[in-house]
Amino acid sequence: MNQFSGSTSPLSQAGLDAVNHALGCDPCALWSLITVETSGYGFLPSRRPKILFERHQFSRLTQHRYDATHPGISAKEPGAYATGPDRAEAEYERLGEAMALDRSAALKAASWGLGQIMGFNATDVGYASVDAMVDVFCDGEDAQLDGIRRFIARNQTLSESIRSKRWPAFASIYNGPNYARNEYDSKLDHYFRQYSANGVPNVDIRAAQARLSFLKYAPGGIDGISGKNTIGALNAFQRAHGLPVTSGIDAATRDALRSAAGF
Secondary structure, X not given: OHHXXXXXXXXXXXXXXXXXXXXXXXXXXXXXXXXXHHOOOOEOOOOOEOEEEOHHHHHHHOOOOOOOOOOOOOOOOOOOOOOOOOHHHHHHHHHHHHHHHOHXXXXXXXXXXXXXXXXXXXXXXXXXXXXXXXXXXXXXXHHHHHHHHHHHHOOHHHHHHHHHOOHHHHHHHHOOOOHHHHOHHHHHHHHHHHHHHXXXXXXXXXXXXXXXXXXXXXXXXXXXXXXXXXXXXXXXXXXXXXXXXXXXXXXXXXXXXXXXXXX
């Protein structure tokens, strides 16, 4: 499954500004959506985009012909998601099993990246094919964020509801009619209020956290907040690379992180 590994480039401020401007929405609203969908980051430690394979979509796309022989990846009801500490990575095992049966349907049956855009939406939101969308999403988070823009912009109700923060209306389309089951709208409102009160994630800190994570340091998550774990990870990285221990992201530290992480 290495064909899905990419640069893992983190979000840039320019990418965020472009999407916020295009959608005309509050930055806190966009960050709330990102947080609810992917806990803040669009890639896995394997450098593959975050995915969730939906067996009921694979079943639908393949006219249910694999339901009897492969119920774990093809069934009329959702479920059978990977479990355990590596469950996010293990979703690629489910995807791989489905790809061996029908590659196109498998890619369409998974949700991808920051916004967890379903593959079957690829051509509707302007990509040449599902393969083209996946390839772009492997490039970096700015590309994944643009996928969110495309998905929202194509629907007037979605566009209006994210601008007006009408979360139930937004959730019913973006997450589906059963959104209340997972409190999707409440979660969006929660994070919107949190970001409105405390500020949105710092993109520079978030990028450093991503690179520290890939380098096996422990920044305590990728949330754009410089807490004690992030400071400790930065200090450890600086010591390991012969840099002044500043507890901050100066130019030398930023350059060294980019070089060491390879992105």
